[in-house]
Amino acid sequence: MKKSVFLGALTVAGLAAGAAAAATLDDVKARGTLNCGVSTGLAGFSAPNANGEWEGFDVAVCRAVATAVLGDPNAVEFVPTTGKTRFTALASGEIDMLARNTTWTLSRDADLKFTFIGVNYYDGQGFITPKALGVSSAKELDGATVCIQTGTTTELNLADFFRVNNISYEPVPIETNAEAQQQYLAGACDVYTTDASGLAATRATFETPTDHVILPEIISKEPLGPLVRHGDSEWGDVVRWSLNAMIAAEELGVTSANVEEMSSSTTDNPEINRLLGTEGNLGEMLGLEADWAKNIIMQVGNYGEVFEANIGESTPIGLARGLNAQWTDGGLLYAPPFR
Structure with a gap:
C-alpha cells in the first residue's frame, strides 16, 4: 500500500513537472x-x-x-x-x-x-591586427592594447593566454561588436580578439579587408x-x-x-x-x-x-x-x- 501511495505521489509530481516544462x-x-x-x-x-x-x-x-x-x-x-x-x-x-x-x-x-x-x-578564439603592425603571432603582442567584449569567455581566455605566455596587455573594454569595430579601426586598440568566425565576419565589412590579418593562433575551444x-x-x-x-x-x-x-x-x-x-x-x-x-x-x-x-x-x-x-x-x- 505504501509503495502504491509513493508511486502515486511520484506520478502526480511528474505530471506537475511536465506541465511546467511545457x-x-x-x-x-x-x-x-x-x-x-x-x-x-x-x-x-x-x-x-x-x-x-x-x-x-x-x-x-x-x-x-x-x-x-x-x-x-x-x-x-x-x-x-x-x-x-x-x-x-x-x-x-x-x-x-x-x-x-x-x-x-x-x-x-x-x-x-x-x-x-x-x-x-x-569555433575558437583568435586575434586580428592591422597588417601595418607587422605582427605574425599572438605571442608578439606584449604590451598591446586589446579590444575585448566584456561579459564573455573571450575576456577570460585573453587573460589566461597572456599569463601563460608571460606577456602583458592593456584591455580596452567594449560591449558590442560594432563598438569593437569602431574602436579598432580608429586605432584605440592594436588588436581585437573574439571568436575566429566573428573576426572573419567583422573583417569582411572593412573597406579594405586585406589591410588586416587574423593571426594563426586559436587559443580556446568555443562550441557555440x-x-x-x-x-x-x-x-x-x-x-x-x-x-x-x-x-x-x-x-x-x-x-x-x-x-x-x-x-x-x-x-x-x-x-x-x-x-x-x-x-x-x-x-x-x-x-x-x-x-x-x-x-x-x-x-x-x-x-x-x-x-x-x-x-x-x-x-x-x-x-x-x-x-x-x-x-x-x-x-x-x-x-x-x-x-
Missing part, C-alpha cells in the same frame, strides 16, 4: 511568435539587412524553431542582446531562446541555469550554440531537434529543393521517412505537427545550405566548413538518430 512551448503557440535573442549585429550570423529584416546563420536557427512550432519562419520577434544583457534576457523570460554566438561552458550550464541544446558552430532556460525540458527538446533536423537533413541528402518530392511518398530510407513525417510519429512526441522537420528544410534549408548562404566560402565572410563539416566528411557535425 510552458514555453504553449506560450509560443498561444502568442503566435517566437521571441529569439540574437546579437546586436554580426555580419553573416545575425544582422538586419538593408530592408531591416534579420538574416544570418544564427538567425536561421530562430527561424527553424519558429517553423517547427508555428509553421512560419517569419513568426519571430528578434531581440538584440549584448554579451552582458543576453543571459538576463533569457533568465527573465524576455526571450524564449538565445541564438547568438554563445559558448557552451560548465558554469553557464550549472551556475547560470541554462541548457545548451547543441552546437551549431565549432543555442540555449534555453533550465526546467523547460519539452521546450529544450523542440529547439534541440529543430537544429538536429537541419544537420540530419544535410547528411541524408534532403534539401530545400528536393524535400517536397521526397515527402510526397515514402522513400527507401526509413530515417528520411521518419524525419519528414511520412512514417512514425516523431512530431507527436515533440508536441508538433508530423511535417515539422519537412517545413524547416523547405522554408529554412538544411545545415549545409544555411552555412553556404550566410558564412560559406562563396560569401564575403568566406569560412570553410572545417570542424563544422559532417562527421562523414571528417568534421564534428553529428545528429543523433531520428527514430
Whole structure:
C-alpha cells in the first residue's frame, strides 16, 4: 500500500513537472511568435539587412524553431542582446531562446541555469591586427592594447593566454561588436580578439579587408550554440531537434529543393521517412505537427545550405566548413538518430 501511495505521489509530481516544462512551448503557440535573442549585429550570423529584416546563420536557427512550432519562419520577434544583457534576457523570460554566438561552458550550464541544446558552430578564439603592425603571432603582442567584449569567455581566455605566455596587455573594454569595430579601426586598440568566425565576419565589412590579418593562433575551444532556460525540458527538446533536423537533413541528402518530392511518398530510407513525417510519429512526441522537420528544410534549408548562404566560402565572410563539416566528411557535425 505504501509503495502504491509513493508511486502515486511520484506520478502526480511528474505530471506537475511536465506541465511546467511545457510552458514555453504553449506560450509560443498561444502568442503566435517566437521571441529569439540574437546579437546586436554580426555580419553573416545575425544582422538586419538593408530592408531591416534579420538574416544570418544564427538567425536561421530562430527561424527553424519558429517553423517547427508555428509553421512560419517569419513568426519571430528578434531581440538584440549584448554579451552582458543576453543571459538576463533569457533568465527573465524576455526571450524564449538565445541564438547568438554563445559558448557552451560548465558554469553557464550549472551556475547560470541554462541548457545548451547543441552546437551549431565549432569555433575558437583568435586575434586580428592591422597588417601595418607587422605582427605574425599572438605571442608578439606584449604590451598591446586589446579590444575585448566584456561579459564573455573571450575576456577570460585573453587573460589566461597572456599569463601563460608571460606577456602583458592593456584591455580596452567594449560591449558590442560594432563598438569593437569602431574602436579598432580608429586605432584605440592594436588588436581585437573574439571568436575566429566573428573576426572573419567583422573583417569582411572593412573597406579594405586585406589591410588586416587574423593571426594563426586559436587559443580556446568555443562550441557555440543555442540555449534555453533550465526546467523547460519539452521546450529544450523542440529547439534541440529543430537544429538536429537541419544537420540530419544535410547528411541524408534532403534539401530545400528536393524535400517536397521526397515527402510526397515514402522513400527507401526509413530515417528520411521518419524525419519528414511520412512514417512514425516523431512530431507527436515533440508536441508538433508530423511535417515539422519537412517545413524547416523547405522554408529554412538544411545545415549545409544555411552555412553556404550566410558564412560559406562563396560569401564575403568566406569560412570553410572545417570542424563544422559532417562527421562523414571528417568534421564534428553529428545528429543523433531520428527514430
